[in-house]
Amino acid sequence: MTSILVVDDEPAMTRTLRINLRARGYDVLIVGDGRSAMQAVTEDAPDLVLLDLGLPDRDGVDVLAWLRQRSSLPVIVISARHESDDKVEALDLGADDYVTKPFGMDELMARIRSALRRSHTDSFHGQPTFTCADFALNFAERRAELADGSVVRLTPTEWRLLSVLARNPGHLVSHADMLGEVWGPSYRRESHYLRVFANQLRRKLEPCPDTPVHLVTEPGQGYRLVP
Numbered sequence: 001m002t003s004i005l006v007v008d009d010e011p012a013m014t015r016t017l018r019i020n021l022r023a024r025g026y027d028v029l030i031v032g033d034g035r036s037a038m039q040a041v042t043e044d045a046p047d048l049v050l051l052d053l054g055l056p057d058r059d060g061v062d063v064l065a066w067l068r069q070r071s072s073l074p075v076i077v078i079s080a081r082h083e084s085d086d087k088v089e090a091l092d093l094g095a096d097d098y099v100t101k102p103f104g105m106d107e108l109m110a111r112i113r114s115a116l117r118r119s120h121t122d123s124f125h126g127q128p129t130f131t132c133a134d135f136a137l138n139f140a141e142r143r144a145e146l147a148d149g150s151v152v153r154l155t156p157t158e159w160r161l162l163s164v165l166a167r168n169p170g171h172l173v174s175h176a177d178m179l180g181e182v183w184g185p186s187y188r189r190e191s192h193y194l195r196v197f198a199n200q201l202r203r204k205l206e207p208c209p210d211t212p213v214h215l216v217t218e219p220g221q222g223y224r225l226v227p
Contacts, residue, residue: 002116003027005046007037007063008078009056013101017050020105034058041067048116051095053079053086061089068094072156074115078103084192091196094155097183114184118160130166132214132227135205137162144205152204157182161197165215165225174222198223 002025006017009032021028029044031037034055040046049067053060064075077090080101087098096115099108124139131137135152136145142159144152154162160182165173178194179187187193198217202209216224 001025001027002048003029003044003046004112005037005040005044005049006030007032007034007049007055007060008052009033009054010052013052013078016105020109024109032056034060034063037063038066041071041073046073047119048074048076048112050076050078050112053077053081053090061093064090064093064095068155072119074119074156076108076111076115078108087192088196091193092200094157096157110186114186118184119156124159124163127163127166130162130169130225130227134207134214137166139163139166146205154201154204158197158201158204161194162201162225165223169225169227172218172222172224178222194223 004021004026006014006028008014008017008030014030018028018030029040029046031040034057037051041049051060051064055063060077060079064077067075074096075094076097076099077095078099078101079086082100090098097111099111124142127139129136129138134147139159144154146152161178164178164181175191175194176188179190183190183193198215202212202215206212206214214226216226218224
């Protein structure tokens, strides 16, 4: 049975999530603070985490950063923080998705299904290595290496995004196509996700992130991965 860890200290929210998740066949583990969340990830190995940012003992972004240093399991942030900076920070730290409270339960369940489906189907078997003067991306081994030989750690979402672009090096991939392939067909308005992930990939891979020569933006259209 698929296991979902809910990290939230609001009793009404956790009760609602427990009822709805169990009704859809998920095994549910609920904790109310960051320390317990870290322990649960280590000991219970959930398949997905629903993470609130406003925890009583520490900020949820700290839990997210800790988790991303150790695991690639899907993380969906569920938060009452509406500011775009909070969303950008969470995505930048490796969250797979961000849902603002209050949210519709059907929407959340659809996003959970999409995140689980992506985690189960992330296979780049047969995709050739992408190489350029500054880095190489070995998709089969999920190994990103800079020209000086240093290895760069990429998140699952970053690998998916690069995989889409690397299939046709130098060719434009539209925002809609990227959102659909990386997150799923129901994602149409989340173009800010692409900006966040493109910026963090440039910081990891480009020699000069402010003047990228490989991960290139075509304003209002999409992106190219240029050899």
